[in-house]
Amino acid sequence: MIARASGGVGLAAALTVLSGWAFDVPILRRIVPGQPPMVVLTAIGILMLATALLLGTGSGASRPIRRAGRWIAAAAAAVGIGGILQYLLPLPVRLDDWVQRLAFGPLKPGSGMALATAASIAAVAVGLLFQDAPRRWLRDLGTLATLWGFVIAAAGVLGYAYGLGALHQAGPFSRMALVTAVTLGVLAVGALFSRPTRPWIAPLLCAGEAGSPTRHLLPAVVVAPLVLGWLQLQAVRSDLIEAETGTALLMAVLTLWLAALVVRVARNIDRRAVAERRLRETLHGMNEALERRVAARTQELAEAQDALVQAQKMEAIGQLTGGVAHDFNNLLTIIRSSTDFLRRPDLPEERRRRYLDAVSDTVERAAKLTAQLLAFARRQALKPAVFDAGERIRGIAQMLDSLTGARIRIVTTLAEGPCAVRADPVQFETALVNLAVNARDAMNGEGTLTIELTCGRPKPSIRGHAGSPSPFVAVSVSDTGSGIVKEQLTRIFEPFFTTKEVGKGTGLGLSQVIGFAKQSGGDVDVASVVGRGSTFTLYLPQAEAGIGGEKPAPEPEGQALEDGDQCILVVEDNVEIGRFCTQILHDLGYSTVLTQTAEAALAEIEAVPFRFDAVFSDVVMPGMGGIELAKRLRALHPEMPVVLTSGYSHVLAGNDAHGFEFVRKPYSAEEVRKVLREAVAAKPKVRPAPAET
Numbered sequence: 001m002i003a004r005a006s007g008g009v010g011l012a013a014a015l016t017v018l019s020g021w022a023f024d025v026p027i028l029r030r031i032v033p034g035q036p037p038m039v040v041l042t043a044i045g046i047l048m049l050a051t052a053l054l055l056g057t058g059s060g061a062s063r064p065i066r067r068a069g070r071w072i073a074a075a076a077a078a079v080g081i082g083g084i085l086q087y088l089l090p091l092p093v094r095l096d097d098w099v100q101r102l103a104f105g106p107l108k109p110g111s112g113m114a115l116a117t118a119a120s121i122a123a124v125a126v127g128l129l130f131q132d133a134p135r136r137w138l139r140d141l142g143t144l145a146t147l148w149g150f151v152i153a154a155a156g157v158l159g160y161a162y163g164l165g166a167l168h169q170a171g172p173f174s175r176m177a178l179v180t181a182v183t184l185g186v187l188a189v190g191a192l193f194s195r196p197t198r199p200w201i202a203p204l205l206c207a208g209e210a211g212s213p214t215r216h217l218l219p220a221v222v223v224a225p226l227v228l229g230w231l232q233l234q235a236v237r238s239d240l241i242e243a244e245t246g247t248a249l250l251m252a253v254l255t256l257w258l259a260a261l262v263v264r265v266a267r268n269i270d271r272r273a274v275a276e277r278r279l280r281e282t283l284h285g286m287n288e289a290l291e292r293r294v295a296a297r298t299q300e301l302a303e304a305q306d307a308l309v310q311a312q313k314m315e316a317i318g319q320l321t322g323g324v325a326h327d328f329n330n331l332l333t334i335i336r337s338s339t340d341f342l343r344r345p346d347l348p349e350e351r352r353r354r355y356l357d358a359v360s361d362t363v364e365r366a367a368k369l370t371a372q373l374l375a376f377a378r379r380q381a382l383k384p385a386v387f388d389a390g391e392r393i394r395g396i397a398q399m400l401d402s403l404t405g406a407r408i409r410i411v412t413t414l415a416e417g418p419c420a421v422r423a424d425p426v427q428f429e430t431a432l433v434n435l436a437v438n439a440r441d442a443m444n445g446e447g448t449l450t451i452e453l454t455c456g457r458p459k460p461s462i463r464g465h466a467g468s469p470s471p472f473v474a475v476s477v478s479d480t481g482s483g484i485v486k487e488q489l490t491r492i493f494e495p496f497f498t499t500k501e502v503g504k505g506t507g508l509g510l511s512q513v514i515g516f517a518k519q520s521g522g523d524v525d526v527a528s529v530v531g532r533g534s535t536f537t538l539y540l541p542q543a544e545a546g547i548g549g550e551k552p553a554p555e556p557e558g559q560a561l562e563d564g565d566q567c568i569l570v571v572e573d574n575v576e577i578g579r580f581c582t583q584i585l586h587d588l589g590y591s592t593v594l595t596q597t598a599e600a601a602l603a604e605i606e607a608v609p610f611r612f613d614a615v616f617s618d619v620v621m622p623g624m625g626g627i628e629l630a631k632r633l634r635a636l637h638p639e640m641p642v643v644l645t646s647g648y649s650h651v652l653a654g655n656d657a658h659g660f661e662f663v664r665k666p667y668s669a670e671e672v673r674k675v676l677r678e679a680v681a682a683k684p685k686v687r688p689a690p691a692e693t
């Protein structure tokens, strides 16, 4: 805007002067009456500067127009430099005189283009030429040149304003017309403002921190001294005051003026600082309030979360308890009614056998149920061994085939070499069977079941649990069945969660799978697409050592002793079970001694060494407990066989029976007989021969 207006002023002035020369109208050549005229060469230089300024301004200017502007600026620079050179070199022809002759006639003596005018034209022209230069230093040079052009023109104007005859009578400013000085000054300002982002201009025009104070201060700092100086000069010239008094007065007023300006600036800064401090305090207060609210909301959220977790926990416990109670009540119903019938004296032998079988089967199922629950709780007593997973899968393939039915195709892809894994092999097979049965049910009896085995796989992050880079054996069981909806994916591992009809599923299959996997140091991943199928991947730690296989039970050394001539120390804190156990052992032909604590058992052994052939001890008891007893006996009487028994013990869950013989409750008479027989048979023969009588 300023640039265009300046260009317009320059153009008008130059054209007016040129027409004044062309049509010989003296007033048009000088514009300000009584002042020297602008010579033709100067008018041409100003015309070029104004045109270049107008062409190079405005964001809409196309590239050719800008280029034309630059060419015209270069021509103006040539005019300026030509004007300078005629002062510096002893040329036979003066450029201004020659041009003047073309238009009008020879220059009058004492007139022509002033050196200051030529320099100002050249400087502004260079500024316009370089204002869009690609290099920054060139652009800065252009701005400096323009500023320099402005300073020269301003000095010329001030010379007139202050009536400094000396300035215009000799030296570089002599002959510089007032109209020339004013027009060049206006053009220089226009050139400066045509690029508002330049370092010297930006603070003046910008809307930021510096813009407003600069715009206020600059006129006050520049205009006031000029006006005061002019007033002082006029007063002295018209003899109103003496020169010294005038200078002193000027100094005093200027000092006061500048001091007032400084104080004003200081006050503004102070006000601004106070406002900023208040703003900061307000912001700080708002921040604190916000933080308090965030903390309060976070607390509320945490409490709500806790309440939700608690509620979910209670729901899960309720579901678990309900499931256990329901299933056990069903089983107990069978046992109770069977035993009721068994009491009848007149029951035919065949019915008696049927009821006995029913009781036995039901106990089996109850034992399986508790085993599954313990598996889910990762508290079953595992018997880990190193085995080849591929071999195990091949071993149960036949069984899985008959389990899933003829219309389900089983595809097995096994790793090439052996895939050694360390886990309880029986639980491993149970987990595979559970997964296969689920797949069969999901496919409604028809589809493809794929079992794939890979080894040396890292364990990925599963359900938010961190993965592991160490090698894992991965067995994935995929089906082409119904898939699992997203809402159920998080629940399928919960015990007693089932979508199957009553009687078709208890909801404990996957509980066993995940419990076994986790207790063995692995995990289970599941991926499912509704309508397409599901893949369950069982990760188990890969064994480092080669396959050792399960150690076969050591062959009893020598002749197994006959049951019946042996004495077993039974340690059991529960009176009924203790009584029942001794009863079984008697019926198996053993003699027994029953103690209710481990301490009492130790005392019995110490009282009569070699009295007992084996110790049969419960694990969880008040006092020392079975494991500690077994350890002490191993230290004191290494030859004494110890068989441990338990329904559940966290000690056993953590460490597989500490290397002692173990039989799981509920046990059958046959299991007890077998384990005792093997334990006694493996016993080192250090017992002294009974004394001959």
Ligand SMILES: Nc1ncnc2c1ncn2[C@@H]1O[C@H](COP(=O)(O)OP(=O)(O)OP(=O)(O)O)[C@@H](O)[C@H]1O
Pocket: 434, 438, 439, 442, 479, 481, 482, 483, 484, 492, 493, 497, 498, 499, 500, 504, 505, 506, 507, 508, 509, 510, 511, 534
């Ligand atoms: N392969 C599968 N495809 C689709 N849904 C499955 C699959 N496996 C498990 N599910 C879903 O997860 C539920 C829980 O499975 P889980 O094996 O724990 O119990 P169940 O099969 O219902 O009963 P159980 O195994 O004790 O006889 C199933 O009822 C079923 O909804």
Ligand SMILES: [Mg+2]
Pocket: 434, 437, 438, 505, 508, 509, 510
């Ligand atoms: Mg199942």
